[in-house]
Amino acid sequence: DAGITQSPRYKITETGRQVTLMCHQTWSHSYMFWYRQDLGHGLRLIYYSAAADITDKGEVPDGYVVSRSKTENFPLTLESATRSQTSVYFCATRQGAHQPQHFGDGTRLSIL
Amino acid sequence: GENVEQHPSTLSVQEGDSAVIKCTYSDSASNYFPWYKQELGKRPQLIIDIRSNVGEKKDQRIAVTLNKTAKHFSLHITETQPEDSAVYFCAASTYNTDKLIFGTGTRLQVFP
Numbered sequence: 001d002a003g004i005t006q007s008p009r010y011k012i013t014e015t016g017r018q019v020t021l022m023c024h025q026t027w028s029h030s031y032m033f034w035y036r037q038d039l040g041h042g043l044r045l046i047y048y049s050a051a052a053d054i055t056d057k058g059e060v061p062d063g064y065v066v067s068r069s070k071t072e073n074f075p076l077t078l079e080s081a082t083r084s085q086t087s088v089y090f091c092a093t094r095q096g097a098h099q100p101q102h103f104g105d106g107t108r109l110s111i112l
Numbered sequence: 113g114e115n116v117e118q119h120p121s122t123l124s125v126q127e128g129d130s131a132v133i134k135c136t137y138s139d140s141a142s143n144y145f146p147w148y149k150q151e152l153g154k155r156p157q158l159i160i161d162i163r164s165n166v167g168e169k170k171d172q173r174i175a176v177t178l179n180k181t182a183k184h185f186s187l188h189i190t191e192t193q194p195e196d197s198a199v200y201f202c203a204a205s206t207y208n209t210d211k212l213i214f215g216t217g218t219r220l221q222v223f224p
Contacts, residue, residue, distance in 0.1 A: 031210060042118075042201060042216040043156065050210055058211060059113075090155060097210060098144040098163070103155040 003027045004104035006091050012110045013081055021076045021107050023091030032074040033092040033101070034058075034066065036085075043090065049074055081111045114139040116204050118215025125192050125222055133218045135202035136184040142204040145185045146212070147176060150199045159200075160187070192222045 007022045023032065034046040035058075045058030047066040055066050063085060065077045078085055088108050094101040115138040125131050135145075143164035148156035162169045162176045162185065169176050173192075178185040185204075189196055202215040 033212075035214075040216065043214040045211055045213070048210060056210075059213075098205065100158050100161065101146070101212060102158070103148075105155050 004091060004093055004102060006089075006104040006107050008107060009105065010108050012112065014112050015081055015083060017081050019078045019081055019109070021078075021089055021091075021109070023074045023076070023104060025072050025074075025093045027093060027095070028071055029093040029095045030071075031094045031096070031101075032068065034064075034074070034076045035090045035092065035103075036060065036087040037090060037106075038087050046076065046089075083111050085109065086111045114142060114204055114206065114209075114211075114213040116202060116213050116215045118202050118218055120218060121216065122219045123221070125220070127192060127194060127222055127224050129192055131189045131192050131196070131220055131222075133187045133200055133202070133220070134184060135186070135204075135215050136182075137204040137213075138183070139204070139206055140180075140183060141206040142183075144205045145176070145178060146203050147174075147187050148201045148203070148214075150201065150217075152198075156201060189220075192220075194222050194224055196220060197222045 003026050005024045033048040035043040044060050049055045049068040052071045090106045091104040118135045146161035149159045150156040173190050175188045199217045203212040205212045
């Protein structure tokens with residue numbers, strides 16, 4: 001949906017570099033999420049946020065940092081990228097608990 | 113924490129046949145169960161969801177059933193069509209957490 005914009009769509013970087021993936025929503029949804037998708041593992045939750053300035057860890061948070069200073073933005077930073085972080089990253093939002101959750105188009109990240 | 117298992121990992125059916133995908137969950141407090149469809153290279157899209165106060169929900173050719181006692185829920189697709197070919201993910205969350213936990217996905221192939 002146009003309501004969630006992820007950027008960049010594709011990124012290639014080297015190990016040890018810092019990289020930030022952006023997620024912007026226009027719906028003013030309270031909740032925002034970051035997932036990574038790898039073959040055989042489905043969608044695994046990295047971090048999530050219930051509101052501005054509130055973030056919490058998911059299943060696989062190690063090596064990632066998030067912030068949410070504004071409701072509409074939820075950037076995900078890999079402070080020192082490793083090859084194991086090569087993946088497709090999806091941002092998602094929803095209005096409230098147990099409401100439909102919507103995904104962005106994803107960022108395909110390759111770390112060489 | 114919650115754990116969701118999904119079977120089968122791949123499923124091939126003839127056009128017009130029915131397809132059934134099953135998921136089990138570990139947390140008896142889980143009460144929201146969405147299903148997502150993901151076409152190749154695209155984002156996951158919500159196709160149907162069910163809450164624990166309902167045993168079955170239908171939407172045209174798709175239906176979801178929930179057995180709270182056995183802690184499993186299933187997706188049923190009738191009169192399958194080639195455009196139903198995709199990866200399907202189940203998920204579960206509890207009322208007192210904000211997180212959706214996903215199964216590992218089922219690749220459905222519908223042959224003409």
